[in-house]
Amino acid sequence: MNRIGKHQGWKKNLFIFLFLLPTLVCFCIFYLYPILTVLISSFAKWDYTNLNQMELYSLPHLFDNYKYIFTQYPYFWEGLRNSCIWALCGLVIQVPIAVTVALVISNKCRGWKFTRNVYVIPNVISSAAMGLVFLQLYNPRYGVVNQIIRLFKPDFAENILFMPKVNMIALTCAYIFFAGTNMIMVLGQINAIPAEIREAALLDGATGWTLNRRIILPLIRNTLKTISILSVSSGFLIYNEVFFLTQGAAGTKSISFLIRELAVVSPRAQYARANAIGSIQILGGLVLVLLINLLFYEKKERSASK
Numbered sequence: 001m002n003r004i005g006k007h008q009g010w011k012k013n014l015f016i017f018l019f020l021l022p023t024l025v026c027f028c029i030f031y032l033y034p035i036l037t038v039l040i041s042s043f044a045k046w047d048y049t050n051l052n053q054m055e056l057y058s059l060p061h062l063f064d065n066y067k068y069i070f071t072q073y074p075y076f077w078e079g080l081r082n083s084c085i086w087a088l089c090g091l092v093i094q095v096p097i098a099v100t101v102a103l104v105i106s107n108k109c110r111g112w113k114f115t116r117n118v119y120v121i122p123n124v125i126s127s128a129a130m131g132l133v134f135l136q137l138y139n140p141r142y143g144v145v146n147q148i149i150r151l152f153k154p155d156f157a158e159n160i161l162f163m164p165k166v167n168m169i170a171l172t173c174a175y176i177f178f179a180g181t182n183m184i185m186v187l188g189q190i191n192a193i194p195a196e197i198r199e200a201a202l203l204d205g206a207t208g209w210t211l212n213r214r215i216i217l218p219l220i221r222n223t224l225k226t227i228s229i230l231s232v233s234s235g236f237l238i239y240n241e242v243f244f245l246t247q248g249a250a251g252t253k254s255i256s257f258l259i260r261e262l263a264v265v266s267p268r269a270q271y272a273r274a275n276a277i278g279s280i281q282i283l284g285g286l287v288l289v290l291l292i293n294l295l296f297y298e299k300k301e302r303s304a305s306k
Contacts, residue, residue: 035282038275042066046272054272065276075253075261076277080284082168083236083255087288089172090231098179098227102186103212116187120180127175131244134174138245145170162250171252174241175234182227189220225296232288237281255281 043062046054057064069076101119105112122130137143140159149156161167193216201215217224239256246252248261255277263274 038278038282041272042276042279044272046275048267048269051269051271065273068273069276069280073258073273075248075258078251079253079255079258079277080280082251082253083238083281083284085168086172086235086238086254087232088235089176090233090235091228091292093172093176094179094231094235095182095224095228097177098182098231099186099217099224101179102183102190103216105183105187106190116183119183122178123180127240128244130178131174131240134170134241135245138170161246161252164250167246167250167252171241171245174245175238179227179231182231185223185227186220189223190216193219221296225292228292228296229289232292233285236285236288255284 040056041054042065044054044056044065101115105116138145138159138161140146140157145160146156149160160170197215197219198211201211237256238254239260242248242252242254242257243260248254248257253261259274259277259281262270262277
């Protein structure tokens, strides 16, 4: 009997491995290999002088690309700061909006299906197209935003996309409110909560915000963590909005935009230095994911202690 159990367990593990094998192969080819290439080439000389043959630096010069990025490249700290700001905005603005909309829609008030579909529409439109839409909204001559400002300041004729600090707010507004995917994920989890739990809470007198705070939100904690990771990562990797709205002008560059500037726009084709920024971006993304996990772990511990 023991031998039969071991044989069945071996067959089960083999089936699982074969089932996952295509995914593992695709991951190694399309993700792991490029990531390793980025990391290795960040310690090499690779630009227009040796496009077809990357040359690893000798040990004394191994970190030359990083020294250049940290001390000589004029836009790195600007891009890192902006990307971190947008990542934080994803956590403190986008996630609460998605959760609030999901909670409101879950009550199934009149017109909730229409509201759900309208909220999701921007997510089925490419970010490039949305960037062009916002470019027209912010147009200094006929854009809606400037028309509204002129109601209070008739002489206003500036382009807000090139006004320091204001342009960061304008860029953030171009994507931060569109969290349809996150909202759908949260709404699905809310609808999956058994009706018995809701009924028991209602019998105990939990209604309205108390029901949401004490019952609903704790039960969907894992989904909240997932959408937090997605929103933070999306903000940290933002590129299309920067490219289409400002081209990185007036202090709006992001980490992703800098990679393009070095690898594509620069006449020297500085692939190795671009990959040095890419390596920092990968490390930054891992740190953000770790922080989100720690944040929700602390919340779990607090709720357990109560």
